[in-house]
Amino acid sequence: MNIKEEKRQLRNETMKRIAELSKDYTLEADKKIYEKVINLKEYKEAKVIFCFVSTEDEINTRNIIENALGSGKRVGVPKCIGKGIMEVHEIKGYKSLKDGKYGILEPKDECPLIKSEEIDFAIIPCVSCNMEGYRLGYGGGFYDRYLEHATFTTAVICREKITCDYIPYDEHDVKIHKVITDR
Template sequence: MKAEKTALRKQVMKKIEELPDDYIAESDRGIFDNLTKLPEFQKAKTIFTFYSMGREPDTRRLVEYALGQHKTVALPVCAKCGVMDARAIASTEELSLSSYQLLEPLGSTQVVAPEALDFIIVPALAYDREGYRLGYGGGYYDRFLLKTKAFTAGIARERLLMDAVPREAHDVAVRCVVTEKEARLR
């Protein structure tokens, strides 16, 4: 299974790199619109999301929007032992580059308990139609999601949506997959 996932990650990363820039921009706009229209997002007081890098679906605009809506916005901080914390930020000025080359909240930011989160945006290289994801291989989110009852949404480009991704017993599906075309609830 590990070799299958590794090979699939390489294929998907190649597809991502080949996506036209105009499609990326259009997709980002549609994902933002569909995500922010979800009633679960609108009523959420505490949002947990990642801060997108490169050609990942854009969450930077979403972070600014949620902060402007006076929501508590938390971002992940990953430790080498496979543990991830949610840390609240008041602005993007509280982010710095981590050893994983990701923008993460500063160590001085407040930890938010998983059970205090209302809405979680889960990153992935790709999702399938049942809400399972092809992640980056660290297992951080699968472990973290077991600790929370928050509404979970995966964001993906429609062109990368798959019929099925390889699954293992520990994989956790999201409740909703949001693309530029629609939000698919499970």
């Protein structure tokens, strides 16, 4: 089995595990992750934050985004612009978002671009990750391409119950600096 097949199999297994998580656990885990994120030195010192906009099955990032905006930080969120290619655009709140590709909220067209070199800290999604900072994404390669030359600090957020000891990776997979779980 090659790495691509290993990832596909692990992604399918993990999605089943995610579906089995209790609502109580996910709410409690998300609350703990939020507290850890907003208390990180890198987050507190950042003037420009890049954060994904969560879907229903992901860790809820709305509180993180609203905390950052309320703290006077500039907040950028991803916008898919092509196959495996995304940009980061600044939002002023959830009213700056519209339905985008893959059922994910993304910035409206009038939202200004934030260049990678302006970003201080980024919160990255995953299906699963290991404690070394390797993540299993959704398979589109958007984040690995975007983060390939990034100079800012990155943190992946993941519920403890869906972390894995082993995440298959190859040379194009970008290792994330920090792993934040509910533990």
